[in-house]
Amino acid sequence: MPNTSAEERLSRYMARFASAGAFAYLVLLAPQIAGQFDRLYAWYTTVFVVTVFGPALFLSFASFRWSIGRIRALVTALAAAYLAAQVLWLPAFDGPPLGVTESAWIAMFPGLITVTTAIAWSNRAIFAYLVVVASYGQVLNYYSRIDHGNVALVADIAFGVMFCGIFTFTVTLVVRTGRVLDTTRTTAEAQAAAAAASAARSVERERFDALIHDDVMSTLLSAARAGNSPALTAQSATALHRLDRLRSGISSTEQVDPDGFVAYLRSALAEVDDHVAITAAVDDAARDATLPMDAVRALSASATEALRNSVRHAGEYAARTVEVSVAADSVRIAVSDDGRGFDPGAVAPHRLGLAVSIEGRMRQLPGGSAEVASKPGRGTTVTLTYRPIGDAS
Secondary structure, three states, X not given: XXXXXXXXHHHHHHHHHHHHHHHHHHHHXXXXXXXXXXXXXXXXXXXXXXXXXXXXXXXXXHHHHOOHHHHHHHHHHHHHHHHHHHHHHHHHEOOOOEOOOOOOHHHXXXXXXXXXXXXXXXXXXXXXXXXXXXXXXXXXXXXXXXXXOOOOHHHXXXXXXXXXXXXXXXXXXXXXXXXXXXXXXXXHHHHHHHHHHHHHHHHHHHHHHHHHHHHHHHHHHHHHHHOOOHHHXXXXXXXXXXXXXXXXXXXXXXXXXXXXHHHHHHHHHHOOOOOOEEEEEEOHHHOOOOEEHHHHHHHHHHHHHHHHHHHHHOOOOOOEEEEEEEOOOOEEEEEEEOOOOOOHHHOOOOOHHHHHHHHHHHHHOOOEEEEEEEOOOOOEEEEEEEOOHHHOO
């Protein structure tokens, strides 16, 4: 699940960990459960072995298949079933009493159930639940035994809460770490995206400055040499129009025709590798279509970053190609090389080239998407797709 958050991934790992723990507890407690079967009403053991261990064991499967929302709902159901099992133990207990060293099997694993709640609940709810089930487990042990010996109930409760709290705190900290990582990454992505957008605007403005400078100089020279004329009037109007655009900023809603987009893209790619082979195909049906400037910028910047990554990492002798396809309802850019390749799933979260400059930028563009296909030794292809929201199928 490459697009999931760190918090969600860690929660899924914790679900598998808890499920493995439930299996271990079931195996270890099986003799104890069987030995206490006759001391309880018959329905109790059957119902609560199924309703407690069933969801706990199923967590492993759910962590691979279910959405995180459904996993959290399952965790809540498991916690409720365990609390019900504890509350109903004493009413269902029919004797004879447990020995001094015996414990009710349902009171043996409150920490495991509390650990699962770290996946779904707030810290306050987790530790409130921990205090309740760890305490009540000691209460039902106390009243199910022949004699509790010389240990006071309060001491047992304190030990139970502290012992379970160690594991619960650890898992809660792991999940919270994932949440912090997500927040940090979101902030870093936003800052990097803003920096990239600022750099793109600066480059774009420099290009327009050069064009406008040429227009102004050409207009002045024509006026000096030939005086006023209809051609000079048209040339002056064009120069003034471009000056107005520069003064007011380039509108993100400005529309660019396919040929203008391809030229813009070629110019951006040439700044990274002026030898890259670029092929462009524009459908006849797309000749009258236009692209918003936001899409032109995002596609060009993402393709440029993909090409830059290839230059840096694919290897000295890698061959690179860029294929551009413009249809009436979509744009597709494929930046490919036959170089070293890599495992996209192994890219560290702090490596922002893919996460921000390519995938993040395309996600921020309505109708945009990016796909990275690569294997070690098999080259890399980055495919950028833009489909206006109104045309999405």
